[in-house]
Amino acid sequence: MLLALLCVGIFLIQLDVTVVNVALPTIRVDLATSLAGQQWVVAAYMIALAVLLLPSGALGDRIGHRRVLLTGLGVFGAASLACGTAPSIELLVAARAVQGIGAALLLPGTLAVITDLYVDSAARARAVGIWSGAGALALPSGPLLGGALVAGLGWRAVFLINLPIIAVGLPLAWRLVPRRQAHQERARTRLRIGKDFVGANVIAGLMNFVGLGTVLVLTLYLQEHLSQKAFRAGLELIPLFLPLAVLGPISGRITARSGPRLPMSIGLGLGVIGSLFLLRVNDHSGYAAVVPVQLGLGIGMGFLTAAVVHAAIAALPKERAGFASGVNNTSRQAVGALGIGVYGAVVGHAHSFVSGLHVLGWLGGVLWAVALGITWLTVQGGQSTGQMVRKMVERSR
Structure with missing residues (x-):
């Protein structure tokens, strides 16, 4: 169940890379924005995610990945709500940046917890395979799910669909993700x-x-x-x-x-x-x-x-x-x-x-x-x- 939960995490992160693309024309009309505004809806998420991945992973090594992962889920959920209710393009872009921060906190933790969970290298390799498959599944799902949501419920549903998943996933993560002592002393040594x-x-x-x-x-x-x-x-x-x-x-x-x-x-x-x-x-x-x-x-x-x-x-x-x-x-x-x-x-x-x-x-x-x-x-x-x-x-x- 824990592996399934971690796969849901990587699926959500990858999904929000692609699911928003099909909603951009509707966002442009509804929020009266320009092409630059549409581009920033995508770029704000991607930039925050790319910039903070490495610091988030190192932070998890120091203070424990459970804390960082739970924080990431919470931030991602709150930002999804802000995206789905944003009244202007400026607030939508800002909320997308915060959503990218949540994704950056969440992503390294999903893989690090798998490393902690599977001590045997062969078992870990199989688990990483399932994890990567879940992330890859989000790529074709994004345009298809996004198109269906926009056509049936409007562009805001593209972001609000995350909320019920987070509502279930956050308490499950609190219960299932094991508490591990942070490797603080070893994390301070110089890497080879x-x-x-x-x-x-x-x-x-x-x-x-x-x-x-x-x-x-x-x-x-x-x-x-x-x-x-x-x-x-x-x-x-x-x-x-x-x-x-x-x-x-x-x-x-x-x-x-x-x-x-x-x-x-x-x-x-x-x-x-x-x-x-x-x-x-x-x-x-x-x-x-x-x-x-x-x-x-x-x-x-x-x-x-x-x-x-x-x-x-x-x-x-x-x-x-x-x-x-x-x-x-x-x-x-x-x-x-x-x-x-x-x-x-x-x-x-x-x-x-x-x-x-x-x-x-x-x-x-x-x-x-x-x-x-x-x-x-x-x-x-x-x-x-x-x-x-x-x-x-x-x-x-």
Whole structure:
């Protein structure tokens, strides 16, 4: 039940990244705002989340992740209420920033509590797989749920839907999240950061740079190049998003058995192929031309996400789980945001939209090929024979 509760937390955080997008046109009309106001509704949440992830994780290591996680849930719920009742765009943007603060307090704690809960590395890898699958499930759910809520209840429901979930989740978290003594003394020692930790976080950043950038240009391709409606475009992105949710637990199980290098290598290899399929898109292509791109990147990130998160967490001592989670999530959020900017600029300044896609096909393929090389240089493979024998002896006892 505790793992399910932590998965609900990551689902809510990721959901509020995407669910608001389909509500922006209605917000613009209702609150009489400009394009800049619409952009700040999204950016305020993302900036607060990205900036505070690392300090929040380190704070949890010092004072205990239970306190930070519960505070994050409370702040997130209060900010959701403020968003849903905001009478002006200025107050909505301010409330979205506070919501991002709550998300930043909550996110590292969900992963750190999993690290505390699952002492065995294999069990932890499986749990991280389920956790990453829950977060990935929010990506396709955002546009679909948001579209249904806006059409049926209005844009305020996009934020108010969080309240009943928080109302149930907060007392459950109070009851279920174990009290752990904060690792204050160890948290003050100087960290020894090795190549495995650095490598895992570089790969995580490159993953989101290409992945989130590709999501942007595919959305533009469907809505602007093929003139699809927003809801239909959301449905047509399911081949990209669904494998992320389905393969997270599977990647976790593979990581538990063989270490993170194998699923990371599979994922990065498929991602390279997926990016290169952008080279096949031409001016007369339809939806079918981008399905292989979606499947390559979707399946690739499905294998990659849980494994790279586990690799980063496992690279530092357990008492540094909050810091490790903060660094990993900051790398993914910050570099992913950079990827969105770069991919958007390339298609915006290219001779044509399709020629921009071709440039991005090469760029994505090369970057993930580099990440594949970093994987083999820095990320550990499976367990050694000695480790496997020791575990078998321990289990037999």
